[in-house]
Amino acid sequence: MYIKRSLLSVMLLASVTLSAQDDLIKSLEGNKSIKATEGFQFTPVINLETTSVKNQGSSGTCWSYSGNSFLETEMIRMGKQPVDLAEIYTARCTYIEKAINYVRMHGNLGWGDGGELHDVVNIYKKYGALPQEVYDGLNYGTDINKFGEMQAALKGFLDGIVQNKNGKLTPNWLSAFTAALDSYLGEIPEEFEYQGKTYTPQTFAEEVVGVRADDYIEMVSYSDQPLYKDVFMAVPDNWSFDTAYNVAMNDITKTIDNALKNGYSVGWATDVSEKYFSWKNGIAYLPELDYTHMTSEERQTMFSGPKPELDVTAEMRQKAFDNYTTTDDHAMQIVGVVKDQNGKEYYIVKNSWGVSNDYNGYLYVTKEFVKYKTTALLVHKDAVPKNILKS
Template sequence: MSLPFTPVKNQGNESLCWAYAMLATIETEHICRGDSVNLSPYYIKRLVGKQRQRGMGHSLLRLMANKGIVPFDTYPDSTHDQLPLPQWVFMLGARYTPQEFAHSVCGPEEYMAVTSDPTQPYGKRIVADYPDNWERETFLNVPQDSLVAIVLRALHHRHPVCWEGDISNSGFSFRSGIADHTTSSRPDDDHCMTIIGLARHPNGRLFFKMKNSWGTDNPYGGMVYMSQEYLRCCTVALYLTREAYLGK
């Protein structure tokens, strides 16, 4: 199964996977509700600049809440970087500020963050100790075995999930479009993608369909198929709506 999604984008040499993946999650969430939206990562890039491009999913949510967001068509590429930032968003005959538009596509506290740290108490909110969590955001700590179940529950109720995890191991290959790794180790906060579907290998193994942000030059048009073993071992964090977490 696959949830609908906007066209695959390409972050190029920017360290903004967290922005691309979280925006893609919000986009698919809205499409599944019958409300098509395509958001501009270049607007976020302009806000962030070159000083601090590292971040996590919550970094994008905080930027949207404070600085707003615009549709992709309003700021479609980096050639707009020499122009003033858009002051207005025009949508369905109405005029919004970027902040008002952001609030219309992502409400406060709509999304929650989940992690798995066996050294910390489960069921509690903890500060995930990763370099990209420079904002010291807290996450709901769950057992590692719960990660796959959380994603499956969300997908079965037609909700995407923003995934952050480790792709530095040999099991990940964008060129082949496969992430399959079963060695357990403490993951690093290395990359973000959006989980938008499921696929089953002829041998019966389950894989998650991941929307990446490195363009479309691989066998699956820019998608990566990640085994549930890889997801279980290499996940740093999951971002999903509270409804998705509860299976609604």
């Protein structure tokens, strides 16, 4: 079942790394001294229907959770009854593809939970989809994902394959790797029953989910690469070496605004490492004064209400990307717009850390923050303004 947060519920709520979730949240806990709900008054502008907030647990699978939430929301937009899609099915298939590249690259590739929004679309196209009720990935007695042991074991296995002393690989390594995934996450059904009908993952994606993978585009913004062309996506978790469509910085918010106005949600990959991103308070913005130059009182009141913001430039954005100030940490989903009491617009962002903050799993993010810290967008091609989608 999906939910539509009503005007009343939003007003009540707002009376305001791709690494493992628990480590990331722990690193952000310093930003919770003042409840933003007491200082922000938000009025809804656009509020798209979406599915319920999920919890990725202790796993770096935010890209799969946000990407599948994006697909579920697309089902709603298309007039379909949304399905609670199995995020760990997508992740599991990704690990197989990543393992192939890891071995092919002789181990010279990052390994772990991390991925990108394009992985969800790519895996959907090749492997199809499963409903959560058929495949939850919890095959070892836990209520939520706990991938630490599994990922350590998988990496050790792959490193052993790469470093083998036989002189060449046997044809068995991939089936052995897949068996390890089966043990931790569960075997994939060749066929399954859903609402009285039999499907394979591929026919389920085609007949029930119904979205077309080729309809979606991933976008980045690099000042040092040609604009309005596909360029290499230069982030560590791009294990598949995909390209993405490069746009100017201001095109990021133009695309998001156009998408939301026309009923399309947006997959959003971003940096969440800054002190002015507060998950507990459910607010992210770009303060005029750098955190290192703030007084103790200014730091304590960062989220006490609306504050003046810095006007970000393309040069600032590129510099932050180049010097590691902006890192590819996390993926979420943008599902709407609100205005604060001063008329400034913020995006409504759906997270996958459970109902664990002051806004019940949602976050309110300014456009300056989004322009500065976005690492990628995933959106339907029809949602991109035609003067931006030039190729």
